[in-house]
Amino acid sequence: MEIRTATRTAGRVGVISAEASKVLRNTYMLLAMTLLFSAATAGAAIVTNTPPLHWLITLGGYFGLLFLTTALRNSAWGLLSVFALTGFMGFTLGPIVNHYLHLPGGSEIVMTAMGGTALIFAGLSAVVLTTGRDFSFMGKTLMIGILVAFVLGIGAVVFEMPMLSLAVSAMFVVLMSAMILYETSNIIHGGETNYIMATITLYVAIYNLFLSLLQLLGVFGGDD
Secondary structure (H helix, E strand, O other): OOEEEEOOOOOOEEEEOHHHHHHHHHHHHHHHHHHHHHHHHHHHHHHOOOOOOOHHHHHHHHHHHHHHHHHOOOOOHHHHHHHHHHHHHHHHHHHHHHHHHOOOOHHHHHHHHHHHHHHHHHHHHHHHHHHOOOOHHHHHHHHHHHHHHHHHHHHHHHOOOHHHHHHHHHHHHHHHHHHHHHHHHHHHOOOOOOHHHHHHHHHHHHHHHHHHHHHHHHHHOOOO
């Protein structure tokens, strides 16, 4: 099956190849399942009132499972490792969401962050799919920006700098939005042919986007 999209540069209808269409379809299916599984593990952490994991454990688990998934991306075991990774990330998210739920107006903060994340993802994905625009030029800038934001984020945690942490959250909103544009474009233009890796990239973008919006909304909603 071929998917038709409007190409921005030529002003006419372009065609996504059958292979790219398959990768896109499989990516969205797997992404939906991992988001549901992640929500379930986050819910389990909330119900059991699990305390937040130390940031070193969180990073160690994330990078360890990410490495495993990358190594297994071309086998059936890669699917299991994707769910292990996203399930773990969901579980680490649970205590954070639980914290905001106990704030005054916390439910509204969490729901607004979820709604904002969904709208941003849907809107940016629609931009790429309807225009067919190639955002591959953003690759190097994105990698540098994410690396800088990641280092600053660790510094904000280690040195307990709330204002820097807030700035990093704002940076991640912009960077993860750009990542959604970049990866969706990468899929439809054949730059990403592995739906497991495409799923991980989009999942991480959604995860960090939600987390960043949650922190920003929490601050402006009265979280000290």
